[in-house]
Amino acid sequence: MPRTRITAKRKTPQIKNENIVAPGKGLNNFVSENLIDDAESSDLQNVEFIESGAVTKRGGYEQAGDDLSNNPRGLLTFNTSSTNYILTVDGTGLKYLNGSTWTSIAGATYDSSAEIDGTQTRGDLYIFDGVSGGTKLTSALSLSRPGTIPKGKFSVFYSGYHILSGVDGQETRVYVSKDTDASDFTDSGDDATSHPGATVLSGSN
Numbered sequence: 001m002p003r004t005r006i007t008a009k010r011k012t013p014q015i016k017n018e019n020i021v022a023p024g025k026g027l028n029n030f031v032s033e034n035l036i037d038d039a040e041s042s043d044l045q046n047v048e049f050i051e052s053g054a055v056t057k058r059g060g061y062e063q064a065g066d067d068l069s070n071n072p073r074g075l076l077t078f079n080t081s082s083t084n085y086i087l088t089v090d091g092t093g094l095k096y097l098n099g100s101t102w103t104s105i106a107g108a109t110y111d112s113s114a115e116i117d118g119t120q121t122r123g124d125l126y127i128f129d130g131v132s133g134g135t136k137l138t139s140a141l142s143l144s145r146p147g148t149i150p151k152g153k154f155s156v157f158y159s160g161y162h163i164l165s166g167v168d169g170q171e172t173r174v175y176v177s178k179d180t181d182a183s184d185f186t187d188s189g190d191d192a193t194s195h196p197g198a199t200v201l202s203g204s205n
Helices: none
Strands: 073-079 084-090 093-098 101-105 117-121 124-128 135-137 154-158 161-165
Touching: 073 117, 073 124, 084 101, 117 154, 124 154
Parallel strands: none
Antiparallel strands: 073 084, 084 093, 093 101, 117 124, 124 135, 154 161
């Protein structure tokens, strides 16, 4: 007796409401999502905007300079009236983009795995790795470790003062520089315990 195969028919779920959003009007995060226009979006990623907030074509990417020996850590800019540099740390050394060539800057090295951060203030660039005392780079590309900067992870320049934090063992402490010297965070009463990473503790704060 021939067999009869019975195939169950799949039921296609009914779409009750379909809303096609084409965010031609761009981003609108000033009101609730249910109040924005159908041509707007409450969240956009991986895009660029023009002045009105509408989406525009991204500029794309291009290689900056020749290949580095290691993965770059930190991308810093150093701009003054006479200089305009892009810098990064390659391995343990600081390099700047010289035309299409990454060129080394001698004077100090950085931890090979730490994150790199920098702050420009009073015409100099201060660079931190959170492992050793902070370094100072001048507009003449002279790099040094003054010895009066703790081993912070980051800093800001605010109201005429260079302010540093993120020191291991002193997580809740902020350090404030001398108002006339952004590289001097020490005082004659300080010591290596209160200022980890600093080696010259005879400042005049």
